[in-house]
Amino acid sequence: MTPTVAVVLAGGTGQRMGSTLPKQLLEVGGRPVLAYSIETFDAHPGINSILVVMAAGHRAAAERVAAPYGSVRAVIEGGATRTASTLAALAALAGEPDDARVLFHDAARPFVDPGIVDRCLAALETGAAVAVAQPVSDTVVAVGPGPVVAAMPPRESLRRFQTPQGFRLGTIRRAYELAGADAGFTATDDCGVVHRYLPEVPIQVVEGGEHNLKVTHPLDLVVAEHLARERAQS
Numbered sequence: 001m002t003p004t005v006a007v008v009l010a011g012g013t014g015q016r017m018g019s020t021l022p023k024q025l026l027e028v029g030g031r032p033v034l035a036y037s038i039e040t041f042d043a044h045p046g047i048n049s050i051l052v053v054m055a056a057g058h059r060a061a062a063e064r065v066a067a068p069y070g071s072v073r074a075v076i077e078g079g080a081t082r083t084a085s086t087l088a089a090l091a092a093l094a095g096e097p098d099d100a101r102v103l104f105h106d107a108a109r110p111f112v113d114p115g116i117v118d119r120c121l122a123a124l125e126t127g128a129a130v131a132v133a134q135p136v137s138d139t140v141v142a143v144g145p146g147p148v149v150a151a152m153p154p155r156e157s158l159r160r161f162q163t164p165q166g167f168r169l170g171t172i173r174r175a176y177e178l179a180g181a182d183a184g185f186t187a188t189d190d191c192g193v194v195h196r197y198l199p200e201v202p203i204q205v206v207e208g209g210e211h212n213l214k215v216t217h218p219l220d221l222v223v224a225e226h227l228a229r230e231r232a233q234s
């Protein structure tokens with residue numbers, strides 16, 4: 001059977017949140033943010049195992065959060081950037097075959113739901129890369145150089161990426177290998193690495209959800225608290 005691994009990326013320190021504890025360990029609805037996505041992947045019949053990538057110095061705390069979930073294969077330490085944390089996960093998955101499916105998910109997005117996971121896994125039946133995205137509701141512009149509008153892309157064509165971002169393991173391995181040979185490489189997500197270094201690989205886009213928000217700033221915790229209460233009642 002082809003394995004399917006969910007990688008929960010929790011290696012960040014939450015600078016924009018400004019709390020002493022990394023935001024993935026802050027509680028919403030009485031449980032750590034990190035617990036929610038682990039719970040969803042653990043309950044999903046299409047996921048065989050979960051790899052948690054935690055911020056340095058907080059691994060023991062993440063192990064405590066992960067302990068109740070039988071699908072968690074390991075909690076490893078991440079790197080200084082999201083990219084370095086993805087690379088740590090790829091190293092930990094070195095024994096998995098190239099056709100394995102891997103979903104990279106931000107621990108900072110606690111309310112990923114089974115339907116989103118279903119859509120990612122369905123897309124990986126026919127493709128090698130999938131992104132979860134939502135339409136934009138603002139008019140989005142490119143600014144600069146200087147505080148001047150440089151471009152106004154048509155809103156209908158724009159989407160906001162969420163996570164998971166899913167790949168056949170061989171594809172994401174190859175993209176990061178090529179990126180590793182590029183001195184100017186930086187990325188804020190994993191699909192961006194495939195798009196840049198393997199432009200011939202189509203990245204399918206599937207629907208996300210407004211509830212699949214990323215807890216980034218203190219105000220996001222207010223929304224997350226509300227969503228956690230809704231989830232507890234459902």
Ligand SMILES: Nc1ccn([C@@H]2O[C@H](COP(=O)(O)OP(=O)(O)OP(=O)(O)O)[C@@H](O)[C@H]2O)c(=O)n1
Pocket residue numbers: 009010011012013014015016017023024053078079080081082083084085086105106107108109214215216
């Ligand atoms: N070195 C890093 C940085 C980020 N992430 C993870 O990538 C996801 C998205 O990142 P972001 O929201 O930017 O989290 P932080 O890096 O923690 O936040 P900030 O940028 O405000 O410091 C988060 O789940 C975060 O834990 C990671 O695994 N390793």
Ligand SMILES: C[C@](O)(CO)[C@H](O)COP(=O)(O)O
Pocket residue numbers: 082106160161162163188189190214216
């Ligand atoms: C991967 C991501 O969540 C997609 O929206 C986003 O790019 C993460 O960016 P961040 O700078 O790490 O918050």
